[in-house]
Amino acid sequence: MTQHTEDEANGGSTEKLERLRGAHAYDWLRQRIFSGDIAPGTVLREVQLAQEAGMSRTPIREGLLRLAELGLVRRYANRGSVVVEMSVQEIWECLEVQQCTETFSLRLLLSEDRGPIDVDILQGCIDRQEAALQSQQYWDFFQNDRALHLQIVRWTDNHRLVQIMSDVSELLIYGGFQTVKKRARLEEALDEHRALLEAIRRRDLDACLAASIQHVKNAKRRLLV
Numbered sequence: 001m002t003q004h005t006e007d008e009a010n011g012g013s014t015e016k017l018e019r020l021r022g023a024h025a026y027d028w029l030r031q032r033i034f035s036g037d038i039a040p041g042t043v044l045r046e047v048q049l050a051q052e053a054g055m056s057r058t059p060i061r062e063g064l065l066r067l068a069e070l071g072l073v074r075r076y077a078n079r080g081s082v083v084v085e086m087s088v089q090e091i092w093e094c095l096e097v098q099q100c101t102e103t104f105s106l107r108l109l110l111s112e113d114r115g116p117i118d119v120d121i122l123q124g125c126i127d128r129q130e131a132a133l134q135s136q137q138y139w140d141f142f143q144n145d146r147a148l149h150l151q152i153v154r155w156t157d158n159h160r161l162v163q164i165m166s167d168v169s170e171l172l173i174y175g176g177f178q179t180v181k182k183r184a185r186l187e188e189a190l191d192e193h194r195a196l197l198e199a200i201r202r203r204d205l206d207a208c209l210a211a212s213i214q215h216v217k218n219a220k221r222r223l224l225v
Contacts, residue, residue: 018062021055025063028053033072033083034174035139040085044073070170088223091175097168098149099216101161103209105153110205114156119201121151126193133186141186142173148193152200185222192218 029049032038044064046057053060064081067073073081108114125148132140146169153165192215199207 018058021059022062022066025053025055025059026066027063029060029063029067030072030170033067038083040083042083043079044081044083046080070167072171072174086171086175091172091223092220094168094171094175095216095219098165098172099213101165101168102149102152102212105156105158105161105165106200106205106208106212108156108158109152110200110203110208117155117200117203119197122148122193122197122200125151126190126197129190129193133183133190136183138186142176145176145189145193146170146173185225188218188222189215 029038029044038044046060046064050057050060064073064075068075068081071084073083075081109117125144128144129141129148132138132144150162150165150169153161156162192211196208196211196215199211
């Protein structure tokens with residue numbers, strides 16, 4: 001291997017390692033914010049976070065940039081970053097994006113026959129939600145809520161749609177986890193998932209669209225009661 005080739009390989013390895021560190025920092029920060037360990041309104045200082053995480057400031061900065069792009073933190077010059085508190089209106093907007101993306105995906109899947117739909121994947125999400133509800137593991141409940149809706153969009157094999165749904169569902173986990181933890185409300189949401197699954201199992205497009213739209217309508221209501 002020539003020196004030039006070795007330098008390129010080492011540079012590629014270093015770049016890959018930096019991406020992995022940035023992703024790790026992002027996951028670490030996201031988990032702490034979503035769980036409430038870092039509360040809304042908290043000012044995030046790179047030096048302090050790097051010390052807590054046991055890593056350098058560079059991956060922490062990259063993690064904060066990703067969170068800012070997602071809308072979970074706001075960055076201010078010379079003040080650091082601040083964890084946002086999502087308003088009901090902002091959560092509603094995310095729900096409407098989810099509805100548009102999901103109903104469009106269902107139309108593609110069922111009317112254009114984009115490909116196979118493995119309903120067992122959705123059933124697995126629902127089973128894990130049931131288990132999470134029984135054990136009061138609400139974080140797991142919302143994670144599987146996200147997985148179910150995101151899977152429907154993934155079946156379209158449209159990467160831009162998947163990215164949109166992935167980003168908005170991250171915000172919905174945050175907003176939902178912070179505001180909706182009453183068991184009765186989560187049981188209602190789970191019943192709506194079951195109705196959506198059965199409609200998909202029957203490949204009944206009208207029933208799927210109705211179930212998806214009703215789910216969002218009910219989710220909006222649950223934010224207010």
